[in-house]
Amino acid sequence: MSTTAPRKITRLRPRRTAQSPGRLLREIVEWIAASGFFLAGISSIVITAAIVFVLVYESLGFFREVSLVEFLTGTEWMPQFADPKYGILPLICGTLVTTAVALSVALPVGTIVAIYLSEFAPFFLREIVKPVLELLSAVPTVVYGYFALKFVAPLLQLVIPGLPTFNMLSAGLVMGIMIIPYVSSLSEDAMRSVPMLLREGSYALGGNRLWTSLRVVIPSAISGIGAAYILGISRAIGETMIVAIAAGMQPNFTLNPTQPAATITAYIVEVSLGDLPHASIGYASIFAAGFLLFCMTLVFNIGGQMLRRRYHQAY
Amino acid sequence: MPDVSQLIRYRKRQDLVFNLIGLACTLFGILALVVLLADLMIDGLPRLSWQFFTSWPSRFASRAGILPAWVGSLCVMSVTLVAAVPLGIAAAVYLEEYAPKNWLTALIEINIANLAGVPSIIYGLMALGIFYGAAELGLGLKRGILLAGVTLGLLVLPIVIVTTREALRSIPSTIREAAYAAGATKWQVVRYHLVPYSLGGIATGTIIAMSRAVGETAPLITIGALTFISYLPPSPIQSKSPFVSFEWLQSGFTVLPIQMFNWTSRPIADFQQNAAATGLVLIAFTLTMNAVAIVVRYRVRKKLKW
Numbered sequence: 198m199s200t201t202a203p204r205k206i207t208r209l210r211p212r213r214t215a216q217s218p219g220r221l222l223r224e225i226v227e228w229i230a231a232s233g234f235f236l237a238g239i240s241s242i243v244i245t246a247a248i249v250f251v252l253v254y255e256s257l258g259f260f261r262e263v264s265l266v267e268f269l270t271g272t273e274w275m276p277q278f279a280d281p282k283y284g285i286l287p288l289i290c291g292t293l294v295t296t297a298v299a300l301s302v303a304l305p306v307g308t309i310v311a312i313y314l315s316e317f318a319p320f321f322l323r324e325i326v327k328p329v330l331e332l333l334s335a336v337p338t339v340v341y342g343y344f345a346l347k348f349v350a351p352l353l354q355l356v357i358p359g360l361p362t363f364n365m366l367s368a369g370l371v372m373g374i375m376i377i378p379y380v381s382s383l384s385e386d387a388m389r390s391v392p393m394l395l396r397e398g399s400y401a402l403g404g405n406r407l408w409t410s411l412r413v414v415i416p417s418a419i420s421g422i423g424a425a426y427i428l429g430i431s432r433a434i435g436e437t438m439i440v441a442i443a444a445g446m447q448p449n450f451t452l453n454p455t456q457p458a459a460t461i462t463a464y465i466v467e468v469s470l471g472d473l474p475h476a477s478i479g480y481a482s483i484f485a486a487g488f489l490l491f492c493m494t495l496v497f498n499i500g501g502q503m504l505r506r507r508y509h510q511a512y
Numbered sequence: 513m514p515d516v517s518q519l520i521r522y523r524k525r526q527d528l529v530f531n532l533i534g535l536a537c538t539l540f541g542i543l544a545l546v547v548l549l550a551d552l553m554i555d556g557l558p559r560l561s562w563q564f565f566t567s568w569p570s571r572f573a574s575r576a577g578i579l580p581a582w583v584g585s586l587c588v589m590s591v592t593l594v595a596a597v598p599l600g601i602a603a604a605v606y607l608e609e610y611a612p613k614n615w616l617t618a619l620i621e622i623n624i625a626n627l628a629g630v631p632s633i634i635y636g637l638m639a640l641g642i643f644y645g646a647a648e649l650g651l652g653l654k655r656g657i658l659l660a661g662v663t664l665g666l667l668v669l670p671i672v673i674v675t676t677r678e679a680l681r682s683i684p685s686t687i688r689e690a691a692y693a694a695g696a697t698k699w700q701v702v703r704y705h706l707v708p709y710s711l712g713g714i715a716t717g718t719i720i721a722m723s724r725a726v727g728e729t730a731p732l733i734t735i736g737a738l739t740f741i742s743y744l745p746p747s748p749i750q751s752k753s754p755f756v757s758f759e760w761l762q763s764g765f766t767v768l769p770i771q772m773f774n775w776t777s778r779p780i781a782d783f784q785q786n787a788a789a790t791g792l793v794l795i796a797f798t799l800t801m802n803a804v805a806i807v808v809r810y811r812v813r814k815k816l817k818w
Contacts, residue, residue, distance in 0.1 A: 223697060230699035234610050237602030241624045241673075244666050248634060251641030306537045313534025317527075328806050330541050335720075335802045336548065337727025339769040340791045343776050347784065348551045374544045381541075405523040407530045428629060435631025437730035438769075442776055462633050462730070469636070469734040475644055483734075487637040491630065498629035502622060 252491055255484035262478050268485065274448040274464070276479045283482060285489065287450040291365065291458035292490075295440050296433040298369025298454050299376055303429055306373075307380025308422070314381070315388040316410045327382070334378040342442030345371035350443065363445030363457040372439050380429045387421020388414050420507040427501035431494045437462035461490045552795065556788030564789060569771070573782030576775075578790055583744050584657070584765035585726060585797075591661020591761070592668065592725045597718055599665075600672025605702055607673070608680040628670035636731030639663040643735065655736045657745060658761035663731050668721035675720070679713025680706055712812030716805045723801035727794060729769040768794045 260268070263283045271284015310330070314323045350367040354360045391414050399409040415422065445457030446467045459467065465483045474480065567577025603624075611617040639659055646653040653659060683706055691701045707714075745763035768790055775787035 227697050227699050230702070231610060234602050234606035237599055238606030238611060238620055239616075240599060240603060241620055241627055241669070244638075244669070245623055245627060247642065248630065248638045251638045251645075252634075255637075255641055306540060309534055309537040310541065313531075313538055317531050317534050318538075326538055326542070328802075329545070330538070332799060332802055333541055333545055335723055335727075335798050336545070337729070337769055337791075337794050337798060339727065339729045339773050339776070340548070340552070340795055343772065343787055343791055344548050344551060346776065347555070347788075348547070374541070377541050406527045408523075408526075410530075431629050435629075435633070437631065437633045438773065441730075442773065462631065465633055465637070466730060466733050469640075469736065484637060484641070487634055491634050494629060494631055495626065498626045499622075501629070502625050 248491065252484055252488040255481055256488045259478060259481035259485040262481075263485075272450050274459075276468075276482055281478070285461070285486065287448040288459060288461045288464055288486065289489075290450055290452065291440070291444065291448070291460040291463070292434055294452055294454050294458065295365050295369040295372060295436075295444060295460055296430065298366055299372035299433040299436075300430060302370055302373025303376035303380050303433075304426060307377045307425070307429070308384060310377065310381040311384035311388060311422075311425075312410050312415070315385045316406055316414060327385075330381060331378045334375060336375070338375070338436065338438040339442070341371050341375055342368075342439045345439055345443035357455060360455055361445075361457050363443060364455050365440075365444045365458055366454040368440045368442075368444035369454060371443065372433055372436050375436070375439070376429045376432050379432055380425050383425030383428065384418070384422045387418040387425065390421070391417045420504045424501045424505040427497050427504065431497035431501065434497070435462065435490065435494050437466060441466040461486050465490075549795070552788050552791050555785055556790075556792045559785045559789035560792060564786075573780060573786055576783075576786055578768065578771055578793065580744060581766050581768045581771035581790070582793070585767040587657045587745055587763075587765060588661045588664065588732075588767055589722060589726060591657060592664040593718070593722065595662045595665025596668050596672050596721060596725075597714075600669050600717075600721075601676050601707065601714060603669075604673045604676035604680060605706070608677050609698070609702060609706065624670050624673055628674070631730075632667055632728055633730040633734060635663055635667045636734030639731065639735045654762040655764070656762040657765050659735055660732050660765065660767075663735060664725040664728055667728065667731060668725050671721040671724065672714075672717050675717025676710060676714050679710030679717075682713070683709050712808060712815075716809045716812070719801050719805040719808070723798040723805070726767075726801075727769055727798050729773055732767060732770055733773070768797075 268283055268285055270286065271282060272286050273282040273284050274287045275282045314326060318326070345367045346362070349371055350360070350362055350364065353364075353367055353370075354362075357366075360366070388410075395413050395417060396409050399413045404412070440460045441463040444460065444463060446459050446463050447457060448464070449456055449458035451458060464486055468479060468483045564577045565582065566579055567575060568579055569581075570576040607617065607620065611620070639662075643653060643655060643659060687705055687709070688701055691705050696704070745765060772787050772790040772794060775783045775790065778784075
């Protein structure tokens with residue numbers, strides 16, 4: 198095969214675009230756009246930094262007056278008294294009890310709904326039910342608070358005589374209803390991303406739908422379901438208005454859900470409603486409480502994210 | 513030898529039982545929503561009237577209304593919209609189209625997921641801290657509509673970012689390649705192709721974000737939204753030159769959920785009715801917005817066939 202050198206291309210017109218002013222302008226526009234998008238991209242980091250800075254800065258003022266040990270181990274929270282006590286355990290207790298009540302509703306119901314919608318329900322039912330269920334998380338929390346105080350609490354009083362109007366049980370139950378879609382939606386997504394092959398293998402071995410769901414689908418989707426649970430927990434810890442309205446605002450060091458008690462969030466609301474001067478220690482205490490709340494949810498959020506990433510990688 | 517047909521019957525019964533349990537749990541969720549709505553309607557519907565929408569709050573429950581509350585809600589929402597949507601879209605475009613694969617991008621990703629889970633009251637504390645910081649620096653930032661709107665904007669920013677990213681990701685890369693092949697620059701691809709094609713998804717995300725913001729109460733309580741207010745923010749359009757005024761941004765305000773919270777925490781039964789009526793208005797707002805979002809999403813999905 199004979200090779201001939203390719204003919205040299207001769208340019209008929211001189212190359213112009215590289216020097217044209219239009220090109221320069223376009224490059225400036227490109228640069229502005231790219232840096233604008235970059236700034237928007239890092240804005241989320243700025244927001245987090247601002248949150249952490251404000252919480253730490255204002256809490257420092259608080260911890261100059263109150264020792265960290267007293268704050269974390271004290272069992273009395275009485276900031277308004279002449280001899281104020283700043284032990285956050287009662288508030289943590291309130292938060293944990295309402296969260297536990299909420300989870301005892303949301304986790305079982307949410308999981309069963311997820312299994313049902315993912316494995317059992319016919320297609321049309323799922324398409325209708327899923328958006329309707331998600332409306333549950335769209336209802337404003339203040340409306341839920343009203344519902345807990347005016348409907349659920351009187352209803353529970355019929356069942357449990359002597360139940361106070363403000364109690365953690367009704368607040369927690371309603372909070373659980375609110376969290377159902379968070380749990381069910383994410384869990385269902387995880388279950389549906391389990392490959393059909395695994396289910397078919399189980400059916401071929403004689404498994405019915407229930408066993409396939411419990412023994413094959415759930416173990417395969419477990420990290421996604423775990424992520425759903427953890428995000429649900431984080432929601433419950435940070436929920437404010439329901440507990441502020443229906444659980445009472447008095448700090449109460451008890452694990453009994455039929456008692457009224459304040460949560461960390463409810464305390465912040467209570468102080469914000471009053472008119473404390475900026476320099477006072479009571480004012481600084483809401484930032485310390487908020488910082489603790491932020492750390493608690495941060496742990497759960499990061500844990501949930503890590504689990505979620507794992508299930509995304511799995512298939 | 514076990515009786516196989518009996519075993520099969522037993523297993524089928526198991527499935528049937530779980531089917532019923534699952535249906536019951538699903539219905540429980542829906543029933544809760546229905547009961548909630550019914551409860552609000554029974555309490556609040558008699559109070560809903562023209563007078564209720566056009567009256568000021570009052571010491572007398574029967575004369576009180578939600579005029580400043582819904583006006584305040586609209587004002588705060590408009591600020592939130594302006595604060596959250598452009599920023600959210602831009603951040604999403606950066607993450608999907610511009611961001612290199614490095615630690616900074618990974619950090620931003622984790623950060624956004626994390627921000628979505630931060631309790632709303634923490635945003636309120638941040639805004640409060642910023643307000644006092646601004647006061648110390650001598651900036652004239654008031655506890656007004658601007659601060660509230662921006663706070664809620666930051667709160668719903670992750671929602672806008674996530675939905676916009678999903679919309680951008682669903683645009684096939686052939687569209688981008690075709691545009692580049694025709695000589696478009698990156699900005700031109702974003703401006704004339706990617707953003708217009710993802711408008712449906714962006715609209716869905718925006719509506720959902722707004723419906724979340726309109727019902728948000730806790731962060732506005734911490735920055736000190738007023739519960740009893742007898743004036744409206746000054747009008748943005750003035751009769752005198754320069755005809756446009758931004759004074760309303762600094763005005764004190766109240767919003768629907770705060771008004772409802774205030775009435776709920778009063779012991780008198782008549783005020784509870786007002787609270788229920790306000791709740792109905794609020795829920796009508798959010799449910800309508802969510803329904804619209806579902807319809808938009810459905811239509812966009814149906815229309816787009818890449």
